[in-house]
Amino acid sequence: MSRNPFPRTFFGRDTITVACDLLGQNLVRSTAAGEIVAKIVEVEAYKGSDDPASHAYRKKTPRNRLMFGKAGIAYVYFIYGNHYCLNVTTEGEGVPGAVLIRAVEVVEGLQIAQTHRTTHSVINLTNGPGKLTQALAITNAHNGLDLTLKGELFISQTETSDDFEIVTDQRVGVTAGKEKPWRFYIRGNKFVSQQFV
DNA sequence: ACAGCGATTGACT
DNA sequence: GTCAATCGCTGTA
Numbered sequence: 038m039s040r041n042p043f044p045r046t047f048f049g050r051d052t053i054t055v056a057c058d059l060l061g062q063n064l065v066r067s068t069a070a071g072e073i074v075a076k077i078v079e080v081e082a083y084k085g086s087d088d089p090a091s092h093a094y095r096k097k098t099p100r101n102r103l104m105f106g107k108a109g110i111a112y113v114y115f116i117y118g119n120h121y122c123l124n125v126t127t128e129g130e131g132v133p134g135a136v137l138i139r140a141v142e143v144v145e146g147l148q149i150a151q152t153h154r155t156t157h158s159v160i161n162l163t164n165g166p167g168k169l170t171q172a173l174a175i176t177n178a179h180n181g182l183d184l185t186l187k188g189e190l191f192i193s194q195t196e197t198s199d200d201f202e203i204v205t206d207q208r209v210g211v212t213a214g215k216e217k218p219w220r221f222y223i224r225g226n227k228f229v230s231q232q233f234v
Numbered sequence: 235a236c237a238g239c240g241a242t243t244g245a246c247t
Numbered sequence: 248g249t250c251a252a253t254c255g256c257t258g259t260a
Contacts, residue, residue: 081241091241092241095257098257099255100255114241115255116240116241116242116255117239117242118240119252119253119254120242122241124241137241155244165242166241166242167242168242168243209242210241211241212240
C-alpha cells in the first residue's frame with residue numbers, strides 16, 4: 038500500500054482549519070528498524086501576533102523562525118529542559134502559524150515505538166506531546182524537515198474514514214491566551230491527554 | 235549579562 | 248499532590 042504525504046497546499050491554509058483536518062490522519066515515521074504509523078488524535082493551534090500563547094507572538098527569533106516560513110515544515114522545539122514537541126507549520130510564507138501535535142495513537146510499528154521509551158504501558162506511550170516525540174524518536178535533528186516529502190517523517194491521509202466527533206477546548210499548559218478555544222481532539226479516544234469530558 | 239520561566243514528564247511522598 | 252530536570256527566549260540592567 039502506498040502512503041503519500043499531503044501536499045503543501047494542505048498545510049498552507051488557516052491554522053485552525055489545518056488543525057482540525059489533521060485529526061484522524063496518519064503521522065508516518067520511517068526508521069532503520071522499520072515504519073511507525075500513528076493516528077493524530079489531539080492537536081493545538083498556535084498563531085502569531087494575535088496569539089499571546091504562541092512562540093511567534095512577539096517577533097521572529099532563531100527558534101521560532103520556522104513558524105514564519107513556508108507551510109508543511111516540522112517545527113521541533115525543546116521545552117522545560119527535557120522534552121521535544123512536534124509542530125507542523127501552517128499559513129503562508131511570512132505569516133506565522135503552527136499546529137502542535139499533542140497526542141497520537143500508534144496503529145503500526147508499536148514494538149518499534151516501545152523501544153524508544155522506558156514505559157511498557159501502551160496508553161502512556163504517546164498520550165502527550167513530549168511522549169510521542171520520544172516514542173517516534175523525533176528530536177532537534179528533525180527541526181526544519183519538509184513534511185510534504187516522503188522522507189523519514191511525513192503526514193498522510195488515512196485510508197479508512199472512521200467517524201469521530203471533534204471536541205473543542207482551551208489549550209493545555211498555557212497561561213496567556215488560554216481563553217482561545219484552539220485545542221481539538223477526538224472524543225473518546227484513549228490516547229488524548231488530560232481529558233476533561 | 236543574568237535571573238526568571240515555559241505549548242512537560244516521571245519519580246517520589 | 249509535589250517537585251526536579253535543565254535549554255532557550257525575554258525582560259531588565
